[in-house]
Each structure stands twice: as structure tokens, then as C-alpha cells.
Amino acid sequence: MNLYEHTIIARQDTSPSEIKQLTEKYSKIIEKNDGEVVKTENWGLLNLSYLIKKNKKGSYIHFKIKGKGSVINELEKNETIDKKLLRFLTVKVKKFDLETNYFSKKDESEIKESIKN
């Protein structure tokens, strides 16, 4: 079972509810092909360093997936069709580091973050 880190950039004008739908949709696809979503992170709305399809900002969703290669083929096949996504990137990794989340401090509400740690 390989470990993958999969990141999607959704368009700027997707509402938070749509983002939730997106995450559920893709984690369902992963579960259907007997993959397993170890962790999902929502990095929130970040401004892109260059324009992708005329979007200045994009909301990032990050999955940590455990599964065979076929899971990723299936996932990426659906993502290429999806109009809402700007870009996706899958990285095969040896092991996950689950605790460091580089984006949580900056954009998620600091209050919630500062209470937690």
C-alpha cells in the first residue's frame, strides 16, 4: 500500500459548502477503490503566485491517501473532468508527517489555532 499526498486547487468562487462537497466527493471515490484517506487538510483560500485560468486566488485541499496506484488513476481521471478544479498534484511519499501543518497557522482563524496549542 503506497502513501500519496494529493493536493487540489479549487477555483476562487467556490463557496465553503461546495468545498465540503468536493472533499466528500473525492474521499468517496478513494474509499470506493479501496483506498484510505488518512487525513484531509483544508488550507483555505491562498493567493496564487501566478494566474491559473485567470484566477488570482485558489482554495487548497490536501489529502493524505493510503492505497494502490489504481486509486490515484481513478481519482485523477475524475479530476480532469471536474470544471471547478484548477490544478491537482499527487506525490508518492515514503512516510507521512501528520503533525506539521504549514498552512494552518497562517490562514485558519488564529484564535482557534492559538486556543488549540
Added chain:
Amino acid sequence: MPKRQSGNRKSKQSNFAKLSIFQNNKYKFKKNCPLSIKGAPKIDYKNIKLLKRYVTENGKILPSRVTNVSQKKQRELSLSIKRARNLALL
């Protein structure tokens, strides 16, 4: 690489100033690579704070002869910088 003992070793300046004097000099003044020390941060395409330090203002990757990064770390660094560029993080 024979390490040339530079006679007038001034106080510990930043590396750019030193190298700008001996621009054509290929010898590395600092022996240790900042990323191979024990407590060094992990090189990861998500860790933009670290990647930003090894990239010029307009986003080009700094050569390892300027940043004194070891070859193995430089390869990882350039790979993660390219991934971060792909995700428009950098």
C-alpha cells in the same frame, strides 16, 4: 577541494558579501551545509518558508555554490521548489 586559508579573515560576514569579493573563487568558505545539521527543518514542497530562503526575488533557484547546500540536499530542494511552483505556492 583544497580549502584556501584566506589571510584577511574578517568578522563573520554574511556569505554573499564574502563571495562577492572572490566572485570567481569556487572554494567554499563555510564547510557545513545549513540543511544537514541535526536540527535542520525538513525539505518539503509545502514548507514555503524554507523554500523562500533558497529562491531569488523573481523565483529562481539559488545555486548551491552560493548557499553552501550539499548536493543531496540541493537536489531535494530543487525538486520541492519545482513542486511548489506547480502548485502556485511559490
